[in-house]
Amino acid sequence: MHRFTGLTVIVTGGATGIGFATAKLFAAEGANVVIASRGEENGMRALSELKSIGGNPIFVQTDISDEAAVQNLMNRALEHTGRLDVMINNAAMFYESDFLTETTERWKAVFDTIVNGAYWCSKYAAEAMIQKGISGAIVNVSSINGYRALNQSSHYNAAKGALDQLTRCTALELSPHGIRVNGVAPGFIDTELSVVGGVNELETDWFKQFYVEQRKIPQARAGTVNEVASVITFLASEASTYIQGAIIPVDGGLSITF
Numbered sequence: 001m002h003r004f005t006g007l008t009v010i011v012t013g014g015a016t017g018i019g020f021a022t023a024k025l026f027a028a029e030g031a032n033v034v035i036a037s038r039g040e041e042n043g044m045r046a047l048s049e050l051k052s053i054g055g056n057p058i059f060v061q062t063d064i065s066d067e068a069a070v071q072n073l074m075n076r077a078l079e080h081t082g083r084l085d086v087m088i089n090n091a092a093m094f095y096e097s098d099f100l101t102e103t104t105e106r107w108k109a110v111f112d113t114i115v116n117g118a119y120w121c122s123k124y125a126a127e128a129m130i131q132k133g134i135s136g137a138i139v140n141v142s143s144i145n146g147y148r149a150l151n152q153s154s155h156y157n158a159a160k161g162a163l164d165q166l167t168r169c170t171a172l173e174l175s176p177h178g179i180r181v182n183g184v185a186p187g188f189i190d191t192e193l194s195v196v197g198g199v200n201e202l203e204t205d206w207f208k209q210f211y212v213e214q215r216k217i218p219q220a221r222a223g224t225v226n227e228v229a230s231v232i233t234f235l236a237s238e239a240s241t242y243i244q245g246a247i248i249p250v251d252g253g254l255s256i257t258f
């Protein structure tokens with residue numbers, strides 16, 4: 001049985017990695033997926049693959065760090081199917097930088113995408129759901145970095161920590177409207193985001209020795225995009241109706257160790 005037949009789902013950063021895997025799972029279960037992503041080439045490629053899976057997908061080129069672009073995204077989604085049921089806030093960027101030499105401009109750019117982008121998407125999505133009388137769901141893709149410290153990542157970790165609080169606070173404020181808000185906190189997942197400075201960190205000796213051989217990750221491996229996407233779709237589905245404001249680690253046990 002298809003869990004999302006006829007529902008409209010927006011996935012930001014939905015053309016690559018975890019977002020694209022999530023978009024494909026929703027499409028396979030009948031959803032009309034709206035991919036919101038910056039890059040046109042990736043967006044069109046993802047759209048073409050989604051069309052072969054199912055639903056009635058569209059791609060809306062969107063930079064979520066721009067409020068007007070997010071409003072356009074919502075308008076396009078509503079024009080497309082007349083409804084909005086699920087908002088997946090997945091887009092993010094990562095790069096390594098020392099706290100002391102980080103620039104204000106780059107720091108703001110990270111917050112504009114991870115925090116402000118999710119804020120605008122959540123706000124305008126919730127407004128649309130309320131207007132249409134839809135008890136929808138919002139799922140925020142955070143990171144275990146949201147509650148753990150890591151060198152050269154203060155921009156990203158602080159932003160993900162803020163996203164976690166956005167998840168809890170919007171879960172509280174949107175509950176009276178029947179809207180559920182939850183999050184996932186992935187650990188090491190094999191995607192483009194694992195490639196830092198041209199090096200895939202999952203293929204480095206330090207990752208293999210510390211995280212795999214010494215089992216810092218209890219499951220001794222990185223996760224796959226589908227292992228995250230399946231939790232995201234669960235949190236958007238009727239199988240999770242009593243989960244509100246939760247942020248579920250999807251990390252092979254990494255965050256339970258020290």
Ligand SMILES: NC(=O)c1ccc[n+]([C@@H]2O[C@H](COP(=O)([O-])OP(=O)(O)OC[C@H]3O[C@@H](n4cnc5c(N)ncnc54)[C@H](O)[C@@H]3O)[C@@H](O)[C@H]2O)c1
Binds near residue numbers: 013019038089092190
């Ligand atoms: N890969 C991992 O190990 C890992 C671990 C923890 C959390 N995450 C989180 O998972 C999510 C997906 O990341 P991924 O690993 O699939 O990497 P990814 O780089 O494939 O996906 C990120 C997507 O976001 C898009 N994006 C970035 N800024 C944007 C903007 N301003 N507007 C619109 N789109 C924008 C990118 O173009 C890209 O398509 C992110 O939120 C990331 O923080 C990933």
